[in-house]
Amino acid sequence: MTTTMSRASSALAAVLLAGCAVAPAPVAGTPAPVAAAPGDAAAPDTMRWLYGSGEAAGASIQAYRMLADYALARVQEAPERSVPLGLPEAAGGTGVVSCLNPDGSRKPPAVVFDADETVILNSGFEYWQATHGGAYDAAVWERWEREGAAIVAPVPGAVTGLRRLREAGITPVFNTNRASDTAAGTIAALAAAGLGEAVHGDTLFLRGDDAAGSAKDGRRAMIAARYCVIAQAGDNLGDFADAFNAKALSVQQRRTLAARGDLAQLWGNGWFVLPNPVYGAAIRGTIDEVFPPETRWSPDTAAAGQ
């Protein structure tokens, strides 16, 4: 069961979150019935951790505290340039944008958030995925986008974090790969989760708002044209820079790009990541890809080497 779910989650990841991929059109119709898992079956470990554990709740509360502390301090400095949106200039990107309008006036400060598993928990959809099994079903996900508001929950810490931002005059802006044609459902879900108002085209940007599919750099530029973006938050590296999700990067190259050099300086310092092992570009790779040769151990080898 876990294997099926993991693959389904990976498929969800590939469809929703991989950089530069254009999401397929939703398939019409009711999903074919499959054998359902009973509620007393073991939940997948990734869901246990994210949706069931106090550790995950603590981790997100911690991240939101850090993000709000950072943003409240940063806005006091009246920054002249945004946080890197996409790769920084030093890495070949064009990510840093002026916080001044052409007439010299200041853009209002904002923090840009991904939505799914960043500000809202899609526990309802994932419960269905856990019980239903089978492959990711785009039609079901679309229904969840449209109808999930009654069940969706905030990520622990997000309601307090966003409230602190708004009280300090900082606008939360959402940049999500939910579809533009389900905007009403997403706006309702954000409001129902206690995350406040979102206005499509002003504080909410969706897949389909430009021609770049799931890639977010273009939408980041749209946001930065009107806001001074002092921080970014997300659960996927693509929420910070499309370059991380380039298909040419190996698992280890992608990790190294995030964890070494200039970009590593941004974690907790303008870029804030929320943990999500359930789906997304973060969970790909064979055993050999995840564990490079220098990390491999076995008790037999160790014995031979003694």
Add this chain to the structure above:
Amino acid sequence: MTTTMSRASSALAAVLLAGCAVAPAPVAGTPAPVAAAPGDAAAPDTMRWLYGSGEAAGASIQAYRMLADYALARVQEAPERSVPLGLPEAAGGTGVVSCLNPDGSRKPPAVVFDADETVILNSGFEYWQATHGGAYDAAVWERWEREGAAIVAPVPGAVTGLRRLREAGITPVFNTNRASDTAAGTIAALAAAGLGEAVHGDTLFLRGDDAAGSAKDGRRAMIAARYCVIAQAGDNLGDFADAFNAKALSVQQRRTLAARGDLAQLWGNGWFVLPNPVYGAAIRGTIDEVFPPETRWSPDTAAAGQ
């Protein structure tokens, strides 16, 4: 394969990390050979995320930045009392300890860290687990404790974080459920990972140092008798208070205890959690336990309700 690994990880969790449980004695002898997974098999999603993703690397770099920033600011305040070690007094615990010795002199400041998946990554052992499959093997884990130093890696951000603490005169102290009789291997592993020196009984406390098994409150008290503990860090709620891992708590009660009320105020504010979905008390529960009734959704129900 994933199912097997998940259960093996859960077994590891139960043995190593559940509060108040006494770990069984390691079984002597060589593990029985089982069918091994090839390196091109899919890695478990939890390992993909923790050991392979830039998201996890960013999350731990972020947590260590926050921890070091917090500790450096806190030590300037010359605190008179420790951070809560175990439940705070308001919650019925005895967790806050004076930072003054009986003669009125100040105890030296310290931050208490768990070891596994908090400061060091056990990629080597988990690679073996991923390829080997099968149940958790205590004898193999014991060999890893003894012999893993050549392969063990630091958690991203930990080397810099611990260096910043030491430069500020703050001592990192390790409180781990590795066994006291493999102390030499753990000391070697910490040093090899670039995490500095650890001295058993002074800056390193292990399972077996007292009669409480895997429970850590007693060792926390031993540490607080000589140090002013200004922060705690770990990947398991038991690294902060044994009460979280009481067997009577349901999955949801445990999460609520961590995420609501007084204790929620501590995340990122004295208590710092590192994400670990691979093993531990965080990954337990059936589908029904992980997803309480108010979170359950299905497209069929939604259709009926329209």
